[in-house]
Amino acid sequence: xxxxxxxxxxxxxxxxxxxxxxxxxxxxxxxxxxxxxxxxxxxxxxxxxxxxxxxxxxxxxxxxxxxxxxxxxxx
Numbered sequence: 001x002x003x004x005x006x007x008x009x010x011x012x013x014x015x016x017x018x019x020x021x022x023x024x025x026x027x028x029x030x031x032x033x034x035x036x037x038x039x040x041x042x043x044x045x046x047x048x049x050x051x052x053x054x055x056x057x058x059x060x061x062x063x064x065x066x067x068x069x070x071x072x073x074x075x
Contacts, residue, residue, distance in 0.1 A: 006035045009057065013037060016056030020044050040068075 001052050006026050014021060023040040046067045053060060 007038070009035045012056050017041055017049070036049040
């Protein structure tokens with residue numbers, strides 16, 4: 001996600017996922033002026049998480065996604 005600071009992106013992330021956000025790791029790349037988040041989200045299907053992220057973080061690029069447990073998207 002493009003940003004010079006992670007605070008705006010973190011607020012948007014919390015706004016998008018609320019209490020379902022269980023864990024995230026932030027990496028700030030000052031050279032590329034980007035922020036990378038690795039997330040763990042519970043209680044939502046994968047497609048709902050992706051939809052919430054794309055709505056709230058419009059400049060974000062979603063990388064590799066892996067579903068854990070029983071919350072898979074419908075085929």
